[in-house]
Amino acid sequence: MLSEEERQEIERTLQHYDRKSAVSIDALKIVQKHRGWVSDEGIRDVAEILGMTVDELDAVATFYNLIFRKPVGRHVILLCNSISCWVMGYEKILEHLSARLGITWGETTADGMFTLLPVPCLGACDLAPAMMVDGELYGDLTPERIDGILGRYRGGEGVWNVP
Amino acid sequence: MERSLTYPLTWAMRPDREPLTLKEYEGKGGYEAARKALTKMTPQEIQKTVAEANLRGRGGAGFNTGQKWSFVPMGDDAPRPRYLVTNADEMEPGTFKDRMLIEGNPHQLIEGMLIAAFAIRADYSYVFLRAEYTTAERRVARAIAEAYEAGYLGENIFGSGYRLEMYLHSSAGRYICGEETALLNALEGKRAIPRAKPPYPQVSGLWGKPTVVNNVETFFNIPPIIGNGAGWYKGLSLSEDGGTKIYGVSGRVKRPGLWELPMGTPMGEIIEEHAGGMREGYTFHSVIPGGASTEFLLKRHFDVKMDFDSLMKAGSRLGTGTMIIFDQTTCPVGAVLNLQQFFARESCGWCTPCREGLPWVVHLLQAIENGEGRPEDLETLEMHTRFLGPGKTYCALAPGAVEPLQSALGLFRGDFLRHIHEKRCPWK
Ligand SMILES: Cc1cc2nc3c(=O)[nH]c(=O)nc-3n(C[C@H](O)[C@H](O)[C@H](O)COP(=O)(O)O)c2cc1C
Ligand code: SF4
């Protein structure tokens, strides 16, 4: 069941489009903002109010990189592994993150705190290597800076919200 | 000369890159060009001025913008509604110019869109923004709200009787959304698969209605062109293409960053003067001049002007105009592998050569990088640059992907062979 808040947010978005199915991506993002990820139940709920079939909506949900169809940790780290960050040594940052968190690409820490995902170029190549945590951008990364950044999120509230 | 006349894209921005409020932008003459366009010019006059200015699209393909608009069917019996869309998907690796522009002065984007929308008599406009640009998202949303409040959007703008609605759509991430027809499918709430062209979006775009899609930087050029004229705009440039360009440099240079410079500024000048040259201990190896899908160039190309035609003649492309610099510590095979991994991952999977070919390219490059390559792998890679080239696939993602690969196989052949013969990466 969609919460009242979710329903209202989706209905507000519907006003900007002529057709209900056009808001499928916005609606999935709204559900994800509230629940952290989009479960099968979430797909069913959204499909129903948009007048789409479950298969139609799931085909959309699985296409986009930032719609999570599996549970993710409380905080989602998107580490850029594109070319400028490669030149500037993102691989060292990945090693450090992996050592600190005990996870690699696509995994979530045992305490459910962090999920680590690769992301294409964050448009911060002048600050490479760069990453994003819960939608917040961090550049000029070094192993030392990483520790400070992780500390800010450890124990913190909130889920990844695709805004 | 006044800053607004020499740096028409960034003139109004603050050094700290905090966004201008509507009041601040108006204080500097913001929205005056839009007022002029809507109250003193016809859509045809605007299209003609932009075409004469020889503004070429800044999204990579470089099509003449005014000409692009002229393909939209106009007149009383032409289809409605019509749509205008800003392509702010910016996911091309190595590219970070549109983020700076939107974050620094979202009102100049809106003003450019307003003029462009009027020039095709659009009814609705959308800003299609990539998901990760969260700061830009907040700033654009606020700027749109301010513009509505001031009467620059909505009904009867500047008393002209013209009405325009504008919405912000923030994506959910996928490089292919930047391809303009895939973008339209994404806006319709579908999987972002490219559409067949023709028909072109100007004739049949969003919901099958006439639609114009332009890049963020393209729209930033519109207010100054309308404000100061096509002749002035052409005069800014050092080459045939009009205006200024946001150039960028990343990699191990002293000052990575972005600069607004005359279109046609030589590559070496940007790297050595503006970016400060290489950092202590690093020497220049090669450059890809305009994002991940452009060909490698070398130091001997430093005199090449950074414009559409000159780079094409030099065997590469202007692309997005943001350069990625490689140095003596970066393995050319590793660099190409990284690029191809990106393209393979982001392929939308719609057509077979791209869906099957790119992972195979990655496989071969990984083997070579690991010291497990064979000489005949180079032939196979070369074959792929042809099979994935222009005309063989549904959209330009795959042809773009093989541009750096093809040039690397030519320019750095010795390095590929060393990996194969020494059975290891000499850089590791
Ligand atoms: C795979 C792919 C990705 C693209 N990504 C972008 C993008 O992020 N931003 C952009 O403006 N153009 C992008 N383009 C180019 C667009 O298809 C289109 O040419 C452009 O938005 C037109 O705007 P312009 O005429 O102002 O350059 C991409 C093209 C391809 C094939
Ligand atoms: S070339 Fe690649 S990205 Fe383009 S339509 Fe084909 S599969 Fe999709």
Ligand code: FES
């Ligand atoms: S390549 Fe990493 S931010 Fe651009």
